[in-house]
Amino acid sequence: MKRRTGQDPSVTRNWKPATQAVRGGTARSEFGETSEALFLTSGYAYDCAGDAAARFAGEQAGMTYSRLQNPTVEMLEQRIALLEGAEACRTMATGMAAMTAALLCQVSQGDHIVQGRAAFGSCRWLTDSLLPRFGVTTTTIDARDPQQFEDAIRPNTKLFFFETPANPTMDVVDLEAVCAIARKHGIVTVVDNAFATPALQRPIDFGADVVAYSATKMMDGQGRVLAGAVCGSEDFIINTLLPFTRNTGPTLSAFNAWVVLKGLETLDLRIRRQSENAVKVGTFLEQRVPRVNFPALPSHPQHALFMRQMAAAGPIFSFEVDGGRAQAHALLDGLELIDISNNIGDSRSLMTHPSSTTHSGLAEEKRLEMGITEGMIRINVGLEDADDLIADLDQALRGAGL
Ligand SMILES: *Cc1c(COP(=O)(O)O)cnc(C)c1O
Numbered sequence: 001m002k003r004r005t006g007q008d009p010s011v012t013r014n015w016k017p018a019t020q021a022v023r024g025g026t027a028r029s030e031f032g033e034t035s036e037a038l039f040l041t042s043g044y045a046y047d048c049a050g051d052a053a054a055r056f057a058g059e060q061a062g063m064t065y066s067r068l069q070n071p072t073v074e075m076l077e078q079r080i081a082l083l084e085g086a087e088a089c090r091t092m093a094t095g096m097a098a099m100t101a102a103l104l105c106q107v108s109q110g111d112h113i114v115q116g117r118a119a120f121g122s123c124r125w126l127t128d129s130l131l132p133r134f135g136v137t138t139t140t141i142d143a144r145d146p147q148q149f150e151d152a153i154r155p156n157t158k159l160f161f162f163e164t165p166a167n168p169t170m171d172v173v174d175l176e177a178v179c180a181i182a183r184k185h186g187i188v189t190v191v192d193n194a195f196a197t198p199a200l201q202r203p204i205d206f207g208a209d210v211v212a213y214s215a216t217k218m219m220d221g222q223g224r225v226l227a228g229a230v231c232g233s234e235d236f237i238i239n240t241l242l243p244f245t246r247n248t249g250p251t252l253s254a255f256n257a258w259v260v261l262k263g264l265e266t267l268d269l270r271i272r273r274q275s276e277n278a279v280k281v282g283t284f285l286e287q288r289v290p291r292v293n294f295p296a297l298p299s300h301p302q303h304a305l306f307m308r309q310m311a312a313a314g315p316i317f318s319f320e321v322d323g324g325r326a327q328a329h330a331l332l333d334g335l336e337l338i339d340i341s342n343n344i345g346d347s348r349s350l351m352t353h354p355s356s357t358t359h360s361g362l363a364e365e366k367r368l369e370m371g372i373t374e375g376m377i378r379i380n381v382g383l384e385d386a387d388d389l390i391a392d393l394d395q396a397l398r399g400a401g402l
Pocket of ligand 1: 094095099120123163195226227
């Protein structure tokens with residue numbers, strides 16, 4: 001370990017996650033700064049033309065252009081790779097840039113994807129609307145049942161693509177079972193792990209190949225910047241992902257990378273405290289609304305599987321009221337502390353009505369197939385005192401007749 005300048009990966013890999021979250025990937029400049037430096041530069045200068053040629057030829061280590069490399073961005077990529085237990089990571093400008101790159105870099109005309117029904121709205125648009133234009137087809141299944149993955153496999157199936165837990169229904173996928181099916185058939189698994197983050201769940205430990213993130217959510221964790229990441233084997237990142245991203249340019253800005261580096265320092269603390277608050281709020285809501293979709297609660301049918309895969313509850317879940325959109329909107333309108341906002345992973349508590357916001361771009365029958373009802377509300381439980389959150393929900397529920 002070079003105390004002042006850089007890190008020896010053989011040492012940092014053995015650090016515990018909480019240590020990696022604070023120190024992993026840090027590369028110090030000649031000034032020995034303690035907090036990571038922010039390199040706002042688009043280009044790099046060379047000592048001579050020969051050096052420039054050697055760098056472009058890949059014969060000399062060093063950076064050439066910030067679409068391809070940036071010191072601040074690389075620190076974040078190394079930190080996320082360490083936390084994820086992945087050989088390599090590349091960051092992207094947003095979570096959707098990460099999902100798009102993770103899929104498009106490896107599919108070709110004629111390929112087939114099997115995807116979980118419950119997913120972030122834009123992820124469904126990618127597979128249902130964009131990819132078919134290029135001859136890539138998708139079968140959508142209930143990902144809670146591993147057998148449905150196996151049954152949907154065709155000779156041209158290239159990928160399994162799913163979230164767990166999924167947005168906003170909280171469907172849980174059995175990572176070990178589904179990744180084993182994929183391995184048996186030579187299929188690549190792409191897991192959107194935005195809700196859990198590596199602090200609570202590391203899909204690669206269960207056999208997943210590629211893990212993709214919206215780092216906008218828990219990794220930043222304070223609702224400031226958009227960011228994304230794709231993790232996988234060195235071979236996948238270098239030979240499959242990079243040719244796509246270097247030339248299409250979904251690059252994360254150095255400033256946003258720096259903000260996410262700061263966010264990761266407190267990820268473990270935040271997610272554990274928010275998880276505790278979420279369980280308190282979920283337990284309260286269970287007494288007051290007909291349905292709470294939160295696998296961390298013992299009453300949930302997927303509780304045992306969820307607890308096997310996740311180190312804690314996470315901050316996000318959904319619940320349902322019987323009075324449809326009108327009652328859901330009335331409940332949101334009655335909130336005094338919790339914000340009506342469709343973001344998640346923030347340290348502030350936020351609530352949204354998915355069918356009229358995040359998933360409004362999908363046809364109603366598609367929403368119902370995904371399990372998103374008109375009475376469903378999603379909540380991100382923040383770092384406020386849980387008693388204040390429960391008091392706010394209590395008065396808003398009463399105002400909405402609940
Ligand atoms: C937010 C989110 C995305 C998209 O990420 P952006 O950073 O908003 O582009 C993808 N998947 C899941 C599960 C998300 O929650």
